[in-house]
Amino acid sequence: MTTGGPNLARRPDGAALVIALILAVIAGVIIWQTSQMRLPPVQQRVGPTVFPYVIAAGLLALSLGTLVQALRGSFPPREKGDMGPMLWIVAGLLAQIMLLSTAGFAIATGLLFAFTAKGFGRGPLWQTIPIGIVFALLVWFIFARGLQLSLPAGPLERLLP
Amino acid sequence: MDTFGLLYEGLLSALQWQNLIYAFIGVTLGTAVGVLPGIGPALTVALLLPVTYKLDAAGSLIMFAGIYYGGMYGGSTTSILLNTPGESASIVTALEGNKMARKGRGGPALATAAIGSFIAGLIATLALAFIAPWVVKIALMFGPADYFALMVLAFVTVSAAFGDSPLRGITALFIGLGLGLIGIDLQSGQARLAFGIPDLLDGIEVTTLAVALFAIGETLMIASTSANVKDEVMAIKGSVWMTLEDWKRSWAPWLRGTAIGFPIGAMPAGGAEIGTFFSYAAERQLTKHPEEFGEGAIEGVAGPEAANNASAAGTLVPLLTLGLPTSATAAIMLAGFQQFGLQPGPLLFTNNASLVWALIASLLVANFMLVVLNLPLVGLWVRLLNIPKPWLYGGILVFATLGTLGANGAMSGHLGPISFSFELMMLLAFGVLGYLLRLFGYPIAPVVIGLILGPMAEQQLRRALAISQGDFTALVHSPIAIGLYVIAAAAVLVPLWLRMRGKGDVLSQMAADED
Numbered sequence: 001m002t003t004g005g006p007n008l009a010r011r012p013d014g015a016a017l018v019i020a021l022i023l024a025v026i027a028g029v030i031i032w033q034t035s036q037m038r039l040p041p042v043q044q045r046v047g048p049t050v051f052p053y054v055i056a057a058g059l060l061a062l063s064l065g066t067l068v069q070a071l072r073g074s075f076p077p078r079e080k081g082d083m084g085p086m087l088w089i090v091a092g093l094l095a096q097i098m099l100l101s102t103a104g105f106a107i108a109t110g111l112l113f114a115f116t117a118k119g120f121g122r123g124p125l126w127q128t129i130p131i132g133i134v135f136a137l138l139v140w141f142i143f144a145r146g147l148q149l150s151l152p153a154g155p156l157e158r159l160l161p
Numbered sequence: 162m163d164t165f166g167l168l169y170e171g172l173l174s175a176l177q178w179q180n181l182i183y184a185f186i187g188v189t190l191g192t193a194v195g196v197l198p199g200i201g202p203a204l205t206v207a208l209l210l211p212v213t214y215k216l217d218a219a220g221s222l223i224m225f226a227g228i229y230y231g232g233m234y235g236g237s238t239t240s241i242l243l244n245t246p247g248e249s250a251s252i253v254t255a256l257e258g259n260k261m262a263r264k265g266r267g268g269p270a271l272a273t274a275a276i277g278s279f280i281a282g283l284i285a286t287l288a289l290a291f292i293a294p295w296v297v298k299i300a301l302m303f304g305p306a307d308y309f310a311l312m313v314l315a316f317v318t319v320s321a322a323f324g325d326s327p328l329r330g331i332t333a334l335f336i337g338l339g340l341g342l343i344g345i346d347l348q349s350g351q352a353r354l355a356f357g358i359p360d361l362l363d364g365i366e367v368t369t370l371a372v373a374l375f376a377i378g379e380t381l382m383i384a385s386t387s388a389n390v391k392d393e394v395m396a397i398k399g400s401v402w403m404t405l406e407d408w409k410r411s412w413a414p415w416l417r418g419t420a421i422g423f424p425i426g427a428m429p430a431g432g433a434e435i436g437t438f439f440s441y442a443a444e445r446q447l448t449k450h451p452e453e454f455g456e457g458a459i460e461g462v463a464g465p466e467a468a469n470n471a472s473a474a475g476t477l478v479p480l481l482t483l484g485l486p487t488s489a490t491a492a493i494m495l496a497g498f499q500q501f502g503l504q505p506g507p508l509l510f511t512n513n514a515s516l517v518w519a520l521i522a523s524l525l526v527a528n529f530m531l532v533v534l535n536l537p538l539v540g541l542w543v544r545l546l547n548i549p550k551p552w553l554y555g556g557i558l559v560f561a562t563l564g565t566l567g568a569n570g571a572m573s574g575h576l577g578p579i580s581f582s583f584e585l586m587m588l589l590a591f592g593v594l595g596y597l598l599r600l601f602g603y604p605i606a607p608v609v610i611g612l613i614l615g616p617m618a619e620q621q622l623r624r625a626l627a628i629s630q631g632d633f634t635a636l637v638h639s640p641i642a643i644g645l646y647v648i649a650a651a652a653v654l655v656p657l658w659l660r661m662r663g664k665g666d667v668l669s670q671m672a673a674d675e676d
Contacts (some may be wrong), residue, residue: 019601023332026339033354047344048353051619062332065381069328075258076326076602085384086596087559090589093377094564097585112553119384122551136559138389147441149567 023063030056083157088119104154105144109136166291167245171518174221175416175526183220184523186235187211187227188530195235196542197553198243199383201487203472203606204375205232207368208560210565212496216502219319219516222525225497229490230282233473237274237466238542241660242267253437254469255453257461259566265459269403271539273459274466276403279532281467283420285525288423289481293510293521296482305625306636308483310645312618315485317649320607332529333603336594337611346378347616348623360573360583367496367613369565371587373491376561380593385596411463412442418467425468428487436465440468454510474524481505481517484617492613541595562588615633 034052069075092115099108110133117128133156140157143149174180190212195205209228213221241258254274261270303311320334321327343354344364355361403411421443422436444464445454454461479485483505485493495604498505508516516530535542548556565588598605622636629635637643 027166030339030342030354034354037351037353039351047350048349050343050351051615051622055335055342055615058331058335059339062328062335065328066332078600078602079386080387081600083385084458086381089381089384090593092558093562093585093589093592097581097589098576098579100566100582100585101580108561112562113559116380116384116555116558117551120551120554122549128551132555135556139559139563143211143567144258147212149211149563150570151563151566152570152572160325 002003013070013073013075016066016075020063020066020070023059023066027056027059030059083121085121088115092116092119100152102154104152104157105132105140106137106156107154108152109139110134164291164294165216167514167518168522170515171520171522172525174219174515174519175522180220180223180519181526183216183224184227184526185530187224188231188527188534189227191228191231192238192531192535192538192542193231193545194228194237195232196238197235197548197557198239199379199553200557201236201375202229202232203371203493203609204379205235206490206497207371207375207493208564210493210500211564213497214500214567218503219511219519220518221497221501222324222516224521224522225494227527227530229473229494230470230524230531232617233470234275234278234531235542237278237469238271238539239537241270241274241462241545242543243546250637253441253465254462256441257458260455260457265648266457266459268460268539269407269460270540271456272403272536273407273463273534275535277415277418277463277467278470279528280415281422281469281471282474282531283525284416284419285423285426285471286521286528288429289474289477290518292427292478293517293667294480296478297507297510298465298633300483303483303641304639305621305628305637307641307645308621309625309636310642311483311485312621314612314645314649315479315487315610315614316607316618318652319339319487319610320604321653321656326602327657329603330607332610333598333605334607337608338615339611340370340608340617341612341615341619347620348427353530358583360571364583364586364613364616367609368490368568369491369584369588370612371609372561372564373519373591374595374598374608375489376557377588377592378599378605380558381592381596382599383550391481391494407459410450412496413447414440414460414464415467417447418445418464419470419471421464423473423475424489426472426477428475436468436472438466440464449602454559466468481520482507486610486613492606492609495613507624519568535541586670 028101030052030141032048032054037049039047092112095115096108096112099111110129112129113132114125114128117123117132118125122128137156137160140151140153141160144151144157145151145160169655173387176657190209191205194200194204194208200208206225206228210225213224217390237254240252240255241262243259259269260269260272269510316334327400341364343361345352345355345362352362418436418440421440424547425436425439441461441464444458444460446455448458448460450460456462473490476491479487480491481492482505484495484504486495495505503509503516562585565584566582569584570582572582574581574583574586595605598608625635626633637646
């Protein structure tokens, strides 16, 4: 954890500078995309471009405000995140997304479950993946069969009556 | 027909057996999910929205009412037994309630929370039933310019008035407003910021954003920071029932909490937690046992819990009568209405009167079910609290992705030969956004509210300007609009003034985080 309240360490806050930059970039993208819109010749005075410009202007102002706070180092202290567990979870989500259409809900979601558990320190994967798949299959059965939700089916789901 | 007649008809409809079953399933699921640590009412309703997809509008909204109230009850159980408030509105409950649980008085703490919630819910729902028709009458006088002013007021109070940094609150709001631009513009039919991606033409789903920010963002945050923090679940020792002394000390705080919570929830300002803080402060002033405060005073549980539930019912006043969501939970409920093509607002009361009154009546029914269910089943809820974190968060992610798939399961994205769900990809992206927002101390609720309210505000603004033929001064012609702008300005300036006088701590505690 970084200590030091506002004004104590008057060092520019690097991450906050990045946030200011991102806000400015989003504003730029909104302005650019909106300026590309082709408006029909007969248009109300207040067309579909006004609100985007207003919001982009607001984002630019907020970017400036964030810049000032970043330079004054007055962002709240934050905990140093541990990237490892996060990567497991993001990997689990990506694996699920990529596998869903071919492997079906249970296998893909079972992997997500196991990878998330791994992110929270529970393993080994050869144990948690089967647990996850059985759990996800049960969930699939309840929601796809019981509640008629359309969830992708794969080889395992087709085995169920 | 008068309110009594309408409410009676609503009750008849809510008491039909299939509607009772919907309400029962709703309260059970709502409590079970709401009790899980780290899941507040907003996430509870977002996660459970898919369960209601296949029902008809009435059944779905009735189940929703149960989920909403059930989630509130579940949250208080968590904060008393675990000291990890699932939502900011339960922070105060955790303060005294967890102390009581540590002293072996967890049972009475849960009981006073449950009965207080029941009484508050009962009174506040009746108040909702009687006030709503009046607000509808006033709302029917509102022109587009007044609506726009009302939404500006909601934007200001949700993002800037509370919380520790107006800059970060407004930034969060503008991120939501920016996301709200994406998709086809309703009035001109032109695509905005869709980048040629067909999936973006319909805009961004509120539920996808809410589930991502709350569920995925929270999971990432917990995984990356507190892997080594061990939460301790308090066992319930002794009787669950309150003694005569407990009853004597609880009834007045219940009523005071209700009186404080309902008006605060009903104002277009948002934030159930504000009422709980006021109620706690009031009980602390009025108590005959000041020495017990901070050590487990039952008044400190009874009052804030009642205030919490009363303001939850109060939030439904602007939502149903004006179509104005003032909390993340209300924003998701609004999305639930929209999925059936229903637009909350004054017209809902005239066009779908039976539906609205069935909904209000089922809030009463859900409230009765909860007080009957909650205490006997407390052992079951405690077992849910003991689920180890790896399984808990694994399960949360399974249900988060399940809900997103259930809402939009189209495998419309393509990466080489693999087709994938674009909606899930957005869930992941917004999940990472949610983590970053949390990491840097940005509030979450303004993002969700900006997304759903932004397009509505734009519509009213353009309507107002179309009527005035582009004359911007028309925005401040009506006294209603001027009054609303004055309140909005006060909502920014008064906290600013308080902060400059060194009272910032109180405000930052009121941060509208979860709800």
